[in-house]
Amino acid sequence: MQAWRLHGAADARLDEIPEPEVTAGRVKIRVACSGICGSDLSLYETAPVPVDWPHPLVGQSGPHVLGHEFAGYVTEVGAGVDGIPVGALVAVQPSYEDGTCAACLRGEPNLCEQFGFLGVNGGGGGFAEYVVAAAAKVFVLPAGFTPETGALVEPLSVALHAVRLSGIAAGQTALVVGGGPIGLGLLLCLKAQGAQRVIVSEMSAARRELAAALGADVVDPREADLGGFVRELTGGLGVDASFDAAGAGQTTFDSAVDALRKGGTSVVVAMYHEGVNINPSLLMITEKRVTGSFAYTRDDFRTVIDMIADGRLDPAPLITSRIQLADALEKGIHALQSTGRETEVKILVTQDLEGTQG
Ligand SMILES: [Zn+2]
Structure with a gap:
């Protein structure tokens, strides 16, 4: 073969x-x-x-x-x-x-x-x-x-695992940095879990267009102040959860953390090619959490299949x-x-x- x-x-x-x-x-x-x-x-x-x-x-x-x-x-x-x-x-x-x-x-x-x-x-x-x-x-x-x-099913299981780790609940808000396959998979899973608003930050116009068609508020981080955009759409608070699906360096990492409300969770779902700087005091004062998300479990896989089967995910x-x-x-x-x-x-x-x- x-x-x-x-x-x-x-x-x-x-x-x-x-x-x-x-x-x-x-x-x-x-x-x-x-x-x-x-x-x-x-x-x-x-x-x-x-x-x-x-x-x-x-x-x-x-x-x-x-x-x-x-x-x-x-x-x-x-x-x-x-x-x-x-x-x-x-x-x-x-x-x-x-x-x-x-x-x-x-x-x-x-x-x-x-x-x-x-x-x-x-x-x-x-x-x-x-x-x-x-x-x-x-x-x-x-x-x-x-x-x-x-x-x-496999890439969506990666996304669902990250969404579950974020602790996001129905009616809450999220930012997804990076609108590639995983970023848009996150968008679909967040919407399926009842997220009230999902903001997608992405440089490619075609990917932004698709994200918008799938229900996201979209922004080109080169054209707009991402933090300002997020605060404007979240009553000045910031999002409940953010997802770094770009791994593009310090700017990406910071924008995902900065966009959070106090006590919110940022999930890294991307490979970084180099390290970034973190100010731990900022995490202490705000109780923001940063976590990684790796692969999936059998239950994530099973749940994605069920959600596609019953129409929650397309x-x-x-x-x-x-x-x-x-x-x-x-x-x-x-x-x-x-x-x-x-x-x-x-x-x-x-x-x-x-x-x-x-
Ligand atoms: Zn083992």
């Missing part, structure tokens, strides 16, 4: 590799749709996972297949797998946890000491024709789902392009490295399933 594998920094190749074989407790899936994530770009650019390092929970050396946001159709199940019929449309929670460390036992598996991702650390990935995943990580998608909406507007598997590097990753950032939100790699279930 064909699979995009990462051989090193800026070295992704469409390789011909054997189809993965299903074993006990595992499920073979024909991938139908796979999203390109900002983290795929980072992986591609810096290849932080050594090719010769087998993840302890996976036990495979690289090069690893890329792609961790995907949905597809079950083609085969291993011994002992119940409730996942052949032919079912499924999404996969692409995380590895050991289930035994202190974090896992506390109920915070996303903070597992041995955390890893399918599509990053081995075990196959979504930028391939087939993938085999543990049945416990495979979710049969309810009626109404398509492979496209199924592929968006992720379809986030899809801006559809490309073929063979074009994933050129029209996907390379496009997002250049001008695509201005116009794209979510690029989906869709596969022609002629001759297979689908």
